[in-house]
Amino acid sequence: MNNWISALADLQQQGEPCVLVTIIEERGSTPRNAGSKMVISATRTYDTIGGGHLEYKAMNIARDMLESGKQDTQLQRFSLGASLGQCCGGATVLLFEPMGQVQAQIAVFGAGHVARALVPLLASLPCRVRWIDSREQEFPEHIPSGVRKIVTDEPVDEIADLPAGCYCIVMTHNHALDLELSAALLKRNDFTYFGLIGSKTKRVKFEHRLRDRGISPQHLQRMRCPMGLSEVKGKLPVEIAISIAGEIIATYNAHFGQHSARAEPITHLLPSSRRSHATT
Structure with missing residues (x-):
């Protein structure tokens, strides 16, 4: 045997x-x-x-x-x-x-340095990943098993196809696109987790612009930015990726089966991240 x-x-x-x-x-x-x-x-x-x-x-x-x-x-x-x-x-x-049960359906928007370090980690977990970017050349030649590569000129349109309870990670190369993705996700508001890469300064700017679009303070509270476990230090892409993967694991362990907007915000479960993730 x-x-x-x-x-x-x-x-x-x-x-x-x-x-x-x-x-x-x-x-x-x-x-x-x-x-x-x-x-x-x-x-x-x-x-x-x-x-x-x-x-x-x-x-x-x-x-x-x-x-x-x-x-x-x-x-x-x-x-x-x-x-x-x-x-x-x-x-x-x-x-x-x-x-081996699938614990999370994950959508990663962006194929930059951190995403390329993060997606293989997520693929090694009991998760299924959609990896979305408009730039074909940014994806590695080998896509891990359990990961579906999606190349599209309209990444925001992919949000409509995400399953309820999805884990959504936004880390594109474009702040304007990050804002559009954030607005669409928060308006839908049926995710289990939504993390946005960036600094506290980026969060403040995005909160102001999202409020102008009619996003409520309660919905904004569900946006994790900066994201990642603050206990995992470092600025290297793999270090940031590990901290984000750790946060995903903590969330699906706490939330498995609670695939709705009623799930407790991740900010109630985890300490506030002190890292500034300003790049992808």
């Missing part, structure tokens, strides 16, 4: 959901190693937690979780007795962790 680490990476790359099963505690006469893991997909298993009736029951539980789409981790305690075909007492505790 394949090693569980390799299997987990392969299934993640393919976008196939699975459950990671781990032995947390083992007390019984039949030795099993605490920390042993196996990966269970809808059709296959990878590695082992020791075989036998316990592993069979774990497979059934994991596949029930996959079929129902459950996202929460579960702890299950199994008494080692007649129910598991054991002759002696004891107990095993298993942890079931759903993996």
Whole structure:
């Protein structure tokens, strides 16, 4: 059987959901190693937690979780007795962790330096990415799996096609385009996350112009600018990209399933970013 680490990476790359099963505690006469893991997909298993009736029951539980789409981790305690075909007492505790479910649909507007560092990070997460820019030449030759490249002269028009609850990241080469995208996103206002690259000064200017367009203060509060985790320091594109990816992860962990404008603003969940992201 394949090693569980390799299997987990392969299934993640393919976008196939699975459950990671781990032995947390083992007390019984039949030795099993605490920390042993196996990966269970809808059709296959990878590695082992020791075989036998316990592993069979774990497979059934994991596949029930996959079929129902459950996202929460579960702890299950199994008494080692007649129910598991054991002759002696004891107990095993298993942890079931759903993996590989798509957590976020993400739209990245812009293909500059930070975007080129950010998109591969997002592609390695349980996310699906639309990467949008008008400049074909700015995209790298290799587009990561799970990323859809969209070249269009009218990036703002793409907003109408975004799914409700989308994570929207605006980092184009043009401040006027950033403003138009921001206005369209805030008017729609059904995103889970909206981040705009730039400084606090840029935010103040954009807030003034967006208010003139009829955007309410409540909607403006949902715009994350500057974006990214303030704890991640640095000005290099990859450093900024990592801070933004960290914020995306924090948001989808907090908001999974809340795909509506009623989701709590990210500013209530994260410390205010102190970094000035002035370039893309």
